[in-house]
Amino acid sequence: MSRFPPRLLLARALLAPALLLLPLGLNAEDPGAAEVLARVDRVLFLESYASRATMETREPGQEPRSMTFESLSRRDKGSYLEVVAPARTKGTRFLQLEGSLWMFNPKSGSANPIRLSSRDSFQGSTLSNADVGKNQFSDEYAPAFLPEAVLEHAELGPVPCRVIEGKAKGPEAAYGKIVMWLRKSDSMPLRMEYYAKSGLLFKRMDLSAIKSFGATTRPSVLRMESLEKKGTVSTLTIESIEPREVPASVFNKNWLTR
Template structure:
């Protein structure tokens, strides 16, 4: 009798866990679609502030096509203008037209992006559902600087492979519409080392989206990099050929 109860409980647990994962994945995908369309062009500014050094600012143009890749180009400051990055899956290339060589250099997508608290992958791959297995961790009310007290669904994700930038992520989504409000990033050692907060909610590319994304490093006390999206348009016409090495160096 006890065995039967145990089996029923185990199966129920498995079914509930599977259902939980399905819900979590659906919520995460919805949050991703709120942050960015599948295919887009955007202009953003990346500002890094630190208590120990002067602020830095960069402006980028970014093209993204789902399953094809991301192409980024620095447009400000003049010192870095024209430098381009191409990301395909976990592969990253950099091309500097001022180097007078037609070749792009392949880099790892894991490193920090241009001295900011964002990783290369944070900047160029807007999707987490490809890289993390997620579950619903519970409900929590957080204090949001722009929205006040907000009830959130908390989602936890563990890396599917060792190639991902973070070992674990934790995401707070507004319960009412799954708008992403906050994220925690954990190092391979399991230590929390970055906190991301989303704000500046505006109508952009056909829906309400966060346009200010601030990433705080807990390693470097007081260092925050903030991406502000100035312009975003849906671009379903971007050809796959735009996301190739030959296009990167063109």
């Protein structure tokens, strides 16, 4: 029977900020804010990589829901993503390119991928599909240092942090600003605070369980909490991430239907 899982978009929206934080492993330096953010970009968003992650969403009064994704990404192209669990949506594929988003469910009755809007808003219109394809902060956010502070981290305890504020350069940015808390000793991101364009702080991501994935060391658990809807939390657990030469042919509609 024909099936169309638009709720995957919600899951994808929740996943998007987490994908922005995939591979990490920064050295302790004290360059200017722009250089720090550029270096964060270079390490956060590998040129080309494969990953697998599971996201669990908890809402008040609801049973937890989880999804497992596998993805291939390339900084200059976009992202290809396939749902591997739960069984209901297994096999659904997404292709995010600059300017377009496609979804294809091989179990559905449609012979063609369905085009979705890159500008569709998520999470109260502050997160869009285009976020998923964005592979760096520095092209959309202008960084500046804020005063250093001590972060009370749930796992690490009090951690001296360097704080960077990235303000949107233009209307295409999904957020008004992002405040990043980077561990002072190695610039490891430990917290991200997302502000709407109205200035409202409405989401907060805490990063923990720092572990090594081969050549890269990064947080493996990313907990996104909605500050607008108390009790709504999505936790992304990165199971694997590895640099991989992803050919350009992956980022073509033909790959969705192969």
